[in-house]
Amino acid sequence: MSDNKTSATKNPESAIGKPSKGMSQVGRHILVHAVLIFFTFLCLFWFYVLFVNATRSHAELNRGFTPFFSKYGLMNAFNLVVPNSTVTLDSFKDSTFWKYVFSADFLVSCWRSNIVRGMFNSAVIAGASSLLCVYFSTMTAYAIHAYDFKFKKAAFMFILAIMMLPTQISALGFIRLVRTMKLMDNYIPLIVPAIAAPVTFFYLKQFMDSSLPHELLESARIDGAGEFRIFNTIALPLMKPAMSVQIIFSFVGSWNNYFTPNLILEDQKLKTLPIMIAQLRTADYLKFDMGKVNMMIALSILPVMIVYVFLARYIVGGMTVGAVKG
Amino acid sequence: MSEKTKRRPHSIMRFNIWGYIFLVPFFVVFIIFQFIPLCSTIYYSFFEYYRAGLKEVGPNFVGLQNYIEIIKNGDLLYYFRNTMIMWVAGFIPQILVSLLLAAWFSDPSLHIKGKKFFQCVIYMPNLIMASAFAMLFFTLFAKTGPINSIYVDTLVWCSKHFPFLQPVFDFLHLQPEAVDFLANVHWTRGLVAFMNFLMWFGNTTILLLAGMLGIDTSLFEAAEVDGATATQIFFRISLPILRPILIYVVITSLIGGIQMYDVPQILTGNSGNPLVHGHLTSMTLIMFLNQNLYSKNYGLGGALSVYLFVITAILSLIVFRLNTKKDND
Numbered sequence: 001m002s003d004n005k006t007s008a009t010k011n012p013e014s015a016i017g018k019p020s021k022g023m024s025q026v027g028r029h030i031l032v033h034a035v036l037i038f039f040t041f042l043c044l045f046w047f048y049v050l051f052v053n054a055t056r057s058h059a060e061l062n063r064g065f066t067p068f069f070s071k072y073g074l075m076n077a078f079n080l081v082v083p084n085s086t087v088t089l090d091s092f093k094d095s096t097f098w099k100y101v102f103s104a105d106f107l108v109s110c111w112r113s114n115i116v117r118g119m120f121n122s123a124v125i126a127g128a129s130s131l132l133c134v135y136f137s138t139m140t141a142y143a144i145h146a147y148d149f150k151f152k153k154a155a156f157m158f159i160l161a162i163m164m165l166p167t168q169i170s171a172l173g174f175i176r177l178v179r180t181m182k183l184m185d186n187y188i189p190l191i192v193p194a195i196a197a198p199v200t201f202f203y204l205k206q207f208m209d210s211s212l213p214h215e216l217l218e219s220a221r222i223d224g225a226g227e228f229r230i231f232n233t234i235a236l237p238l239m240k241p242a243m244s245v246q247i248i249f250s251f252v253g254s255w256n257n258y259f260t261p262n263l264i265l266e267d268q269k270l271k272t273l274p275i276m277i278a279q280l281r282t283a284d285y286l287k288f289d290m291g292k293v294n295m296m297i298a299l300s301i302l303p304v305m306i307v308y309v310f311l312a313r314y315i316v317g318g319m320t321v322g323a324v325k326g
Numbered sequence: 327m328s329e330k331t332k333r334r335p336h337s338i339m340r341f342n343i344w345g346y347i348f349l350v351p352f353f354v355v356f357i358i359f360q361f362i363p364l365c366s367t368i369y370y371s372f373f374e375y376y377r378a379g380l381k382e383v384g385p386n387f388v389g390l391q392n393y394i395e396i397i398k399n400g401d402l403l404y405y406f407r408n409t410m411i412m413w414v415a416g417f418i419p420q421i422l423v424s425l426l427l428a429a430w431f432s433d434p435s436l437h438i439k440g441k442k443f444f445q446c447v448i449y450m451p452n453l454i455m456a457s458a459f460a461m462l463f464f465t466l467f468a469k470t471g472p473i474n475s476i477y478v479d480t481l482v483w484c485s486k487h488f489p490f491l492q493p494v495f496d497f498l499h500l501q502p503e504a505v506d507f508l509a510n511v512h513w514t515r516g517l518v519a520f521m522n523f524l525m526w527f528g529n530t531t532i533l534l535l536a537g538m539l540g541i542d543t544s545l546f547e548a549a550e551v552d553g554a555t556a557t558q559i560f561f562r563i564s565l566p567i568l569r570p571i572l573i574y575v576v577i578t579s580l581i582g583g584i585q586m587y588d589v590p591q592i593l594t595g596n597s598g599n600p601l602v603h604g605h606l607t608s609m610t611l612i613m614f615l616n617q618n619l620y621s622k623n624y625g626l627g628g629a630l631s632v633y634l635f636v637i638t639a640i641l642s643l644i645v646f647r648l649n650t651k652k653d654n655d
Contacts, residue, residue, distance in 0.1 A: 032430050032438060039427070040447045043524065049472055050462050064479065065472035140352040147345030155349060160649055162356075164578065164642035166585045168612050169635040172370065172619060172627045173363030189359070196356035202649075227344040256455040258588045259612070263619060274457040274588070281461055281595050293465060300458045308453055312446035315453075316532055 047301070054291070054298040061290045076295040081116050082109045115296055118273040119303075122255050125187055125272060129194035130250035134243050137200040142235055145208045146217055156205075163198040168259060175263050185267045190260060200246050207242035208235075245318030248311060252304055273300045364635070371628030377621065384625065392629035401614065402630065408515075408598075409610040412590070413583030415519035420527045421575065427527075428534035429560055445535075448528035456525065456588035463517060464593055467507045474504040508593070511600050511607045518590050518608060522583075530575055537571040538564060570648055577644050584638060587612040 053061060055073035060066075071089065079085050091097045100106055110116045144156050167174075178189045212235060220230045236243075258274035265271050271279075277300060280293060308315065371392055375384035396402045430436055431445065438444070451459070466473050481502040485492050495501075507513040541564065549559050565572075590598070590608050598609025611634060618627035 029436065032436055036427070036430075036438070036444045039423070039527075040444060043447055043451055043528070046459075046462060046466065046524075049466060053465075053472065062470065064475035136351045136355075139348050143345045143348030147342045147348075149342045149345040152345060155353075157650070159352075161642065161646050162360075163649075164581050164645050165638055166581065166634075167360070168585055168587075168615060169631050169638060170360055170363040170367050171615065172624060172631050173366035174359065175619060176366060176370075176624070177359075177363050193355060193359040196352050196360065201352070221341070227341065227347075231348070252453050256453075256457070258457045258591075259616070263616075274455055277455070277457045277461050278592050278596075281464060281592050290465070297458050297462050297465070301454055301462075304453050304455070305450070308446075308450060312449070313442065316442075316445055316449050319449075319529070319532060 047305075050294060050298055050301070053294040056291055056294075058289045058291050061294075072291055073295070076289075076291040077299070079289065080292045080295050080299070081113050082106070083113045085109075114268075114271075114276050114279075115273075115299060117269060118271060118276040119299070121270060122273040125190050125261070126251045126254035128187070129191040129254045130247050132191060133194035133197045133200055133250045134204075134246045136195040137197050137246070138204050138236065138239055138243060139231065140201050141205040141208050142231055144205060145212060146214070146231075146235070159198045159201055163202060167193075171260070171263065174260075178264060183264075185265060185270055187270075189264055190254075194250065194254070197250070200250060203246060204239065204242055207239065211242075212238055242318070245314055248307070248315060249319075255304065276300075367628050367631045368635075369628075370624045371632045373625050373628075375624040376626070377623070382622075388625070392625045393632070396626055396629050396633075402611075402633065404605055405609050405611050405614045408606075408608060409584060409586055412515050412518045412522070412586065412608070412610070413580065415515065416522035416526070417576075417579055417583065420523050420530055420579070421572075423523075423527050424530035424534050424575075427531045428538050429564065431531070431535050432538035445528075445532060449532055450528065451525045452529045454525070456521075457592045459521060459525065460589045460592035463521060464508070464595075467513075467517060469504045469506050473507075478502050478504060509600055511602055514594065514600060514608045518586075518593060521589050521593075522586070526579065526582075530579070533575060534568065534571065537568050541567050570651075574645060574648050577641050577648075581638055581641050581645075584634065585612055586610045587616065591616070 048067075049065070052067060052069055053065075054076060056070040057072040057075070060070055060072070074092065075087060075089055078087055087097070140159070144152060174189070178184055178186075181189075183189050216234065216238075217230055220234050221227075225233070256274065257272075258278065261272045262275050262278070265275065277297065280288070280296065370385065372387060372389060373385035374388045374391070375382075375386070377383070427448070430438065431441055465471055468474070481495065481500060485495065485502070505513075507517065545563055545567075546559060549563055554562070587610060590610050591613050594608050596613075598606035598613055600607055611630070615627060615630050615634070618624075618630065
């Protein structure tokens with residue numbers, strides 16, 4: 001009992017995991033960091049290989065794996081975004097090639113490629129649905145937070161109860177409905193349902209409880225502002241931090257979604273990035289230029305990764321607020 | 327609540343009607359795009375309704391026949407088993423690693439350098455497009471892919487420089503030739519489980535960490551004064567206090583596991599292969615549902631959906647109880 005007191009006084013802030021027996025402080029320190037570095041490696045290795053392979057030519061890839069970046073990245077990217085093009089490294093030295101890159105023809109042919117089209121389609125759907133989702137989830141949370149009405153508790157409980165139900169269970173009825181509404185090959189069934197997002201609602205409601213005082217809304221009312229205006233000009237600005245975190249989550253969720261778009265979109269021109277990736281897998285894979293395949297996977301992952309590098313702190317910090325407390 | 331109503335007696339009705347107005351978008355969209363589809367899904371589950379070639383059969387009311395048939399022909403139970411095997415194989419390492427990392431991150435005496443950096447890195451795979459991640463693993467583990475190339479090169483190098491290792495390789499049946507990982511049941515399921523582990527352990531770590539940081543530190547101090555070891559503190563104090571959040575993690579992960587789709591679908595190229603004794607060994611429940619939706623097999627698809635609905639509804643109820651209990655505290 002008394003042995004441990006000495007180390008307790010040396011390290012007053014230490015909570016758990018004090019090395020009272022066995023391993024020394026230094027050994028433990030090294031072990032912890034080694035394990036953490038191992039898991040960092042485990043998370044990043046695959047993407048490192050992907051980005052290396054995206055810069056290698058088909059011939060190089062067939063020769064086996066090397067862990068170093070090669071010089072064919074731009075070539076792969078160009079051949080990927082311009083359909084049926086087979087430029088080589090020599091083309092980049094050619095001035096007519098660069099003239100082409102800066103001409104309107106280039107943009108026109110990019111538009112015909114799967115990857116550019118897919119990225120654009122995904123961005124449109126994810127952008128629109130995340131904005132709708134967060135705006136209307138805030139509105140729903142505000143209804144429960146700011147007003148007292150008869151079914152308030154019931155509505156809140158209902159939304160919580162359906163929170164965890166997966167959308168796939170009603171997918172059958174959903175596509176039948178979409179077919180009856182003549183909305184196949186249309187983005188409406190991929191964007192509008194985002195308005196009813198219980199998880200986003202729950203998160204925003206939690207945030208509202210802690211940072212949107214009723215007194216403030218009351219005083220705006222006394223000043224004669226309308227309810228809708230109070231929501232838009234007073235509540236929304238105060239909710240900005242939580243809303244931006246949720247916009248990111250919602251955008252990423254929609255950008256990555258494969259199941260629903262795959263059921264709704266049949267026209268090749270309208271398909272989203274995850275469907276294009278899936279098509280890459282089911283097509284005769286060995287016939288493809290592997291450099292291009294790797295570049296396509298890399299480009300579909302890259303936008304989210306770049307955003308994450310800048311916003312990681314807010315995203316990791318923001319995801320825990322809605323969670324259950326111990 | 328009653329105090330508030332007393333404070334603003336005249337305006338109360340006039341303002342509070344807006345509570346209903348602001349709820350309209352959510353409930354209208356919910357009813358159109360989720361509730362009505364759910365009802366029609368349940369409705370069609372009682373009908374014989376499928377497409378055979380170009381001909382449409384039904385809808386004819388058949389009662390519970392779809393429900394019986396889907397159990398009887400064994401598909402549902404087998405695919406349920408596949409899904410659970412892959413979920414469990416990914417979830418056990420996920421929860422163990424997450425507990426360990428969360429315990430370390432929450433321990434100030436460890437003085438972890440770059441704590442935030444590590445947290446951000448391990449969370450990153452959670453945001454990666456699952457279909458692209460699966461496609462990436464497919465190219466990496468393909469017969470001509472980099473993993474095979476690394477494996478063969480290493481083996482050749484080892485037997486050249488350390489010939490005494492050759493008997494070990496022979497004993498383990500390791501030959502310097504490319505392995506077809508996706509033709510092997512254990513490799514395929516293992517890869518799916520591993521990808522799920524990679525994508526979710528960071529998320530779980532952050533959740534558990536939030537729970538651990540919320541524990542009153544005076545409890546640890548008291549235990550420390552009483553001479554408890556780190557292990558004792560972890561198992562006797564941290565773990566019991568974390569019980570609700572652990573249940574939350576298990577149930578939400580199980581609901582997520584039942585929805586497993588993107589990764590096995592793309593890794594196996596929509597097939598659910600390898601085929602062993604006439605069974606598709608990596609076909610999951612949602613892949614099976616997707617198949618029925620594509621072949622416009624609405625009766626069986628409906629029955630499958632209803633089974634999934636019942637399972638997830640029961641699991642949801644547990645999460646719901648956890649969430650609302652917290653509100654009352």
